[in-house]
Amino acid sequence: MPKYIVRYGIMRSIGVMASRNDIVYRRSMEVIVRTDRGIEVGQVLCEATDDALSHLDQPATGHVIREVSNDDVSSIDGIDGDRKKKLAICQKHIEALKLDMKLIDVEQLFGGERLIVFYLSEDRVDFRELVKLLASEFQTRIEMRQIGVRDEAKLLADYGDCGKPVCCNSHLIQMPPVSMKMAKLQKATLDPTKISGRCGRLKCCLRYEFDTYESIQKQLPRVGAHIVTRDGKGKVLNQQIISEQLLVEMEDHRRVVIDASDVLTVVKKSSSSSQGKPKPEVKEVPARESGKAGQKTKAESTEKNKNSKRNANGEGVADPKGGKPPRGKRRQRKRGGRNKKPQEGGGGEEK
Numbered sequence: 001m002p003k004y005i006v007r008y009g010i011m012r013s014i015g016v017m018a019s020r021n022d023i024v025y026r027r028s029m030e031v032i033v034r035t036d037r038g039i040e041v042g043q044v045l046c047e048a049t050d051d052a053l054s055h056l057d058q059p060a061t062g063h064v065i066r067e068v069s070n071d072d073v074s075s076i077d078g079i080d081g082d083r084k085k086k087l088a089i090c091q092k093h094i095e096a097l098k099l100d101m102k103l104i105d106v107e108q109l110f111g112g113e114r115l116i117v118f119y120l121s122e123d124r125v126d127f128r129e130l131v132k133l134l135a136s137e138f139q140t141r142i143e144m145r146q147i148g149v150r151d152e153a154k155l156l157a158d159y160g161d162c163g164k165p166v167c168c169n170s171h172l173i174q175m176p177p178v179s180m181k182m183a184k185l186q187k188a189t190l191d192p193t194k195i196s197g198r199c200g201r202l203k204c205c206l207r208y209e210f211d212t213y214e215s216i217q218k219q220l221p222r223v224g225a226h227i228v229t230r231d232g233k234g235k236v237l238n239q240q241i242i243s244e245q246l247l248v249e250m251e252d253h254r255r256v257v258i259d260a261s262d263v264l265t266v267v268k269k270s271s272s273s274s275q276g277k278p279k280p281e282v283k284e285v286p287a288r289e290s291g292k293a294g295q296k297t298k299a300e301s302t303e304k305n306k307n308s309k310r311n312a313n314g315e316g317v318a319d320p321k322g323g324k325p326p327r328g329k330r331r332q333r334k335r336g337g338r339n340k341k342p343q344e345g346g347g348g349e350e351k
Contacts, residue, residue, distance in 0.1 A: 004064060005052055006033055008042035010107040010116075010155065014173050015060035016048050023067075030068040032110065035060060039111025041068065041076060057174070072110075079108050086138065090117060093133050101125045104147065105155050114141040118155065121146060150175050153199035160197065167204050178202040182210045185217065185241070216241050220260055226267040229258060233267070 004025055006017045017033050025031060025044045033042040042064075046052055053059075068076075086106050094103055102120040109116075115138055119125075127144050134142045147155075154168040154175075168175055183195050183206055197203045217239065221227050225236045227248065234248035237255065244260045 003048035005045045005048050005056070005059070006031065006042040006062075006064065007045055008033055008035060008040045009037075010105065011151070012154070012169065013060060014045075014056060015042075015062050016053070016056070017042070017062045017064045019064045025064065025067070032065045032068060032072060033062050034065055035062040038109045038113035039065070041072075041110050076110065079110065083108065086115065089137060090134060093130055093137075097130055099125055099127060099130065101127070104152055112140060114143050116143045116145055118145050118147050118151070120149070120152060150199045150201060153197065157198040160203075161194075162205075166198055168199075172204060175204060176207060178204060178206050182206045185210065185213050187241075213241050216244060220244065221246065221263060221266050228264045228267060229262050230264065231256075 002019045002022070002024070004017050004019065006015055007013070008015060015033075015035060017031075019025065027044055027046060029044045031042050031044055033040055044064075083106060086108065087103070090106060091103050094101060100121060100123065104118040104120060106118070107116040115134070117134070125146075131142045131144065150168065153166065157166045157169055160166045164170075178201070180190075180202070183190060183202065186206065186209065188195055188206065195203055195206065220239050220241065221236050223236050223239060227234055227236060227246075229248065232250055234250040234256075236246050237249055238247035240246070240257070245257050246260060246263070247255060247257055249255050
């Protein structure tokens with residue numbers, strides 16, 4: 001049973017379709033296929049050889065029913081003509097229900113099994129009432145499918161800045177993430193208006209050569225490395241990855257561009273300077289003793305501050321043995337803040 005790789009649906013999905021007969025289908029031939037969604041119109045890309053299947057990641061499966069006939073062509077034209085009308089009806093119901101969603105497109109399957117509605121929304125939308133209205137309007141099964149801005153470009157975009165049809169609408173099966181690192185590595189301009197696609201995100205083509213750039217960069221000396229060339233020693237200032245060239249500053253301060261093949265060896269930086277420095281000793285304090293040590297230090301500093309204040313006020317000089325001022329110079333205070341002198345023979349009298 002021969003198998004073919006077929007592109008089908010408005011989202012240009014790829015599937016491996018088996019033929020139930022021995023008819024040979026050529027490239028770009030329009031066929032009627034049966035998928036997991038129903039009866040659809042597809043386009044044959046090539047035979048499903050082992051090499052072709054190695055480039056696909058879990059493709060859908062189905063069957064090729066027949067080649068598109070003249071009657072099928074008229075039916076397809078009728079479906080395409082009614083799409084704008086169905087789109088307007090869907091938009092009218094969305095506005096009447098005041099749903100927070102943006103209608104993108106609708107797709108009617110060739111067999112009439114279902115109508116697929118594509119929309120954009122940042123939050124979840126309760127479209128149960130909308131599905132009931134559309135099902136009663138079109139008398140078919142309604143499928144609501146939420147998509148992203150890149151899928152929107154895949155449905156509506158036509159041509160890119162390069163002058164060719166956008167990649168997502170022509171040959172891309174999946175749209176992997178693209179990062180700013182890819183643009184920087186390829187020395188592309190960082191102007192968002194020039195590296196953004198029709199979807200407003202980074203262009204998918206920035207990923208095509210990223211693996212090649214990355215593999216070449218690993219083989220080149222890094223920026224700042226000291227190298228030995230045929231003309232002497234130098235320091236790498238910049239890399240030109242795709243041409244495999246280096247901008248080098250020689251010992252006589254000349255800046256030259258050389259090929260990576262002219263590098264004889266890469267001089268590694270010495271790490272003796274870092275090894276010669278003694279490491280500062282860190283004294284570890286056990287967890288239980290650390291709290292007592294902190295309290296003791298705090299108490300000593302408090303006592304020292306008190307002694308220094310007494311010396312400043314002239315209240316006495318600290319005894320080096322006991323840390324207390326002499327007894328004769330202590331101030332004796334009682335109620336009222338007056339000094340009293342004891343009298344001989346018992347009682348005392350205030351003076």
